[in-house]
Amino acid sequence: MTAFLIRRSGFALITLFAVLTIIFLIVRILPGDPAQVILGDQADAASIAALRTRLGLDQPLLVQYAGFLSGALRGDWGVSLVTGRPVIQEVISVLPWTVELTFFALLIGAVIGIPLGVWAAVNRNHATDYVVRIVSLLGLSFPAFVSGILLLIGFAIQLRWFPVISGQRGTLWQWFQSLALPAINLGLIMAAYITRVTRSAMLEVLSEDYVRTARAKGVPWRAVVWRHALRNALIPIITIVGLYLGVLIGNSVLTEIVFNRPGLGKLIVGALNQRDYTMLQGMMVIYTLLVVMINLATDVVYGLADPRVKLQ
Amino acid sequence: MTVEAPSVPTTGFQRLLSATFRAFNTNKTSWVGLGVFMTIVLLAVLAPWIAPHDPVEQNIFAKLQSPSATYWMGTDYFGRDILSRLLHGARYSLIIGIVATFFAMVVGSLIGILAGYYGGRFDLLIMQVMDILLAFPSLILGLIIVAMLGPSLTNIIIAISLTSIPSFARIARAPTIAVKEREFVEAGRALGYSDARIMFRHILPNITAEILVMFSLWTASAIRTEASLSFIGLGLKPPTPTWGGMIREGFENILDSYWLVLMPGVAILIVVFALNLLGDGLRDAIDPKLKGEQ
Numbered sequence: 001m002t003a004f005l006i007r008r009s010g011f012a013l014i015t016l017f018a019v020l021t022i023i024f025l026i027v028r029i030l031p032g033d034p035a036q037v038i039l040g041d042q043a044d045a046a047s048i049a050a051l052r053t054r055l056g057l058d059q060p061l062l063v064q065y066a067g068f069l070s071g072a073l074r075g076d077w078g079v080s081l082v083t084g085r086p087v088i089q090e091v092i093s094v095l096p097w098t099v100e101l102t103f104f105a106l107l108i109g110a111v112i113g114i115p116l117g118v119w120a121a122v123n124r125n126h127a128t129d130y131v132v133r134i135v136s137l138l139g140l141s142f143p144a145f146v147s148g149i150l151l152l153i154g155f156a157i158q159l160r161w162f163p164v165i166s167g168q169r170g171t172l173w174q175w176f177q178s179l180a181l182p183a184i185n186l187g188l189i190m191a192a193y194i195t196r197v198t199r200s201a202m203l204e205v206l207s208e209d210y211v212r213t214a215r216a217k218g219v220p221w222r223a224v225v226w227r228h229a230l231r232n233a234l235i236p237i238i239t240i241v242g243l244y245l246g247v248l249i250g251n252s253v254l255t256e257i258v259f260n261r262p263g264l265g266k267l268i269v270g271a272l273n274q275r276d277y278t279m280l281q282g283m284m285v286i287y288t289l290l291v292v293m294i295n296l297a298t299d300v301v302y303g304l305a306d307p308r309v310k311l312q
Numbered sequence: 313m314t315v316e317a318p319s320v321p322t323t324g325f326q327r328l329l330s331a332t333f334r335a336f337n338t339n340k341t342s343w344v345g346l347g348v349f350m351t352i353v354l355l356a357v358l359a360p361w362i363a364p365h366d367p368v369e370q371n372i373f374a375k376l377q378s379p380s381a382t383y384w385m386g387t388d389y390f391g392r393d394i395l396s397r398l399l400h401g402a403r404y405s406l407i408i409g410i411v412a413t414f415f416a417m418v419v420g421s422l423i424g425i426l427a428g429y430y431g432g433r434f435d436l437l438i439m440q441v442m443d444i445l446l447a448f449p450s451l452i453l454g455l456i457i458v459a460m461l462g463p464s465l466t467n468i469i470i471a472i473s474l475t476s477i478p479s480f481a482r483i484a485r486a487p488t489i490a491v492k493e494r495e496f497v498e499a500g501r502a503l504g505y506s507d508a509r510i511m512f513r514h515i516l517p518n519i520t521a522e523i524l525v526m527f528s529l530w531t532a533s534a535i536r537t538e539a540s541l542s543f544i545g546l547g548l549k550p551p552t553p554t555w556g557g558m559i560r561e562g563f564e565n566i567l568d569s570y571w572l573v574l575m576p577g578v579a580i581l582i583v584v585f586a587l588n589l590l591g592d593g594l595r596d597a598i599d600p601k602l603k604g605e606q
Contacts, residue, residue, distance in 0.1 A: 250451030
């Protein structure tokens with residue numbers, strides 16, 4: 001197991017290194033001189049040269065590369081070209097919003113998705129199964145911004161249960177109001193994915209011999225399903241849901257825009273629109289770190305769950 | 313020296329046809345998906361003839377009208393007919409979705425077959441690269457690529473393609489590994505067939521069904537990504553009618569004219585859902601064990 005962990009971590013490090021190099025190159029080959037882009041067409045040569053020095057653009061590419069790599073690992077991702085604040089500070093200031101949204105979305109997704117998936121699997125090929133399958137397929141067909149807008153029209157504009165723009169979060173009630181719709185939006189989409197994954201994992205497990213054995217020795221059906229089968233199905237569920245975190249991240253960007261919530265998604269879209277290169281570079285590093293860590297975690301869970309993986 | 317199997321094209325075609333028919337009948341919802349999708353394709357093709365108004369013609373005297381006999385789905389802030397914009401917008405959604413996915417299917421399958429067939433270090437390296445790409449949130453990847461290249465039709469297609477190439481590579485690789493151990497491939501090798509011939513004449517036909525099912529599912533996803541990019545503002549430039557762009561523009565008037573966002577939103581949902589129904593149903597036919605897995 002230790003060897004497996006070391007090998008996977010090694011892979012993760014190589015991946016991280018490769019992607020960081022690609023990010024460095026991409027930002028350098030973007031059309032136009034960043035200093036020129038920042039200062040505009042009217043800028044004189046002297047101020048462009050000064051900015052180039054300040055950004056370190058006048059140094060040899062290798063020196064820039066070394067600086068970028070060591071900075072990326074130390075958490076020093078430069079200064080936003082628009083606000084002038086360190087990128088890491090900008091990221092940290094919005095991170096709680098994204099973490100909170102993602103956490104509650106996953107929670108809602110699991111609370112709805114797992115029971116629905118189990119229910120569908122147990123009633124395979126019955127009416128309930130078909131209804132659950134069609135509804136979950138509909139759920140994962142929704143682009144997050146369309147479902148978000150529908151929620152906004154229904155609950156904020158028609159029913160007026162929630163404010164359309166939710167910025168205030170002084171009291172617990174205000175916090176709940178600002179979080180509820182975005183978390184429900186993202187949570188329902190996650191629920192659709194989790195339902196389908198749970199259903200197929202349960203179908204697999206329910207056909208195993210130990211389930212039949214448990215039945216044969218007289219364990220009540222309910223206990224077989226929820227204790228014996230679901231416990232074993234949870235491992236593939238966790239693994240596959242880990243793979244869907246990419247979907248979750250993409251959808252959280254759209255959700256943040258629709259509900260006008262601060263977060264990583266709004267930060268990256270803002271950086272793209274304003275051509276904030278250093279911010280963009282920092283955001284790409286963050287997403288890479290996230291992706292590599294999620295991959296590693298998924299691998300480890302998978303390795304823990306399935307002894308055969310270690311032998312590869 | 314070549315030993316050709318006797319080929320009878322008519323029966324081969326008939327067999328393919330009846331196999332397709334059986335696949336559709338395994339799960340009847342795939343017929344529904346196909347029907348709805350083909351209807352939308354037809355409407356998109358006929359858009360220039362059936363659209364009641366010019367999709368980009370502005371009429372400030374008729375701005376923000378609610379649905380009426382003249383404007384069945386109302387008008388937007390510039391007095392443009394929503395229905396006409398929807399019909400024309402369908403063309404962009406479908407073209408981008410289908411071309412991008414087709415491109416990803418060809419490139420991704422090729423990568424997957426090569427990796428699966430040759431195996432070893434080559435396979436390990438290629439699939440590691442694919443895994444990194446796969447793990448990266450496709451919307452973020454799409455955003456960055458379009459922002460770098462600029463939002464033209466070609467660039468959007470390239471960006472969306474790149475995000476789904478790894479999935480096709482994975483889908484093509486697994487069955488290639490399974491098929492390449494089978495006797496008929498062994499026999500081909502014994503007869504001295506080239507690797508290319510074995511891969512494309514003998515392995516490819518065996519994995520086509522799976523790849524085609526994935527084609528419909530990924531077209532759904534591509535159409536959704538295109539709409540998302542347009543919604544964020546990285547789609548085709550206005551006044552080109554794109555569904556995501558219509559929602560973006562309509563979002564500013566959501567408080568009093570919510571049909572501006574409702575109509576294109578429902579349109580996107582219908583297309584994506586139809587393609588998912590189609591692909592999901594067909595997958596049941598190919599692998600009953602995977603029934604319902606996404």
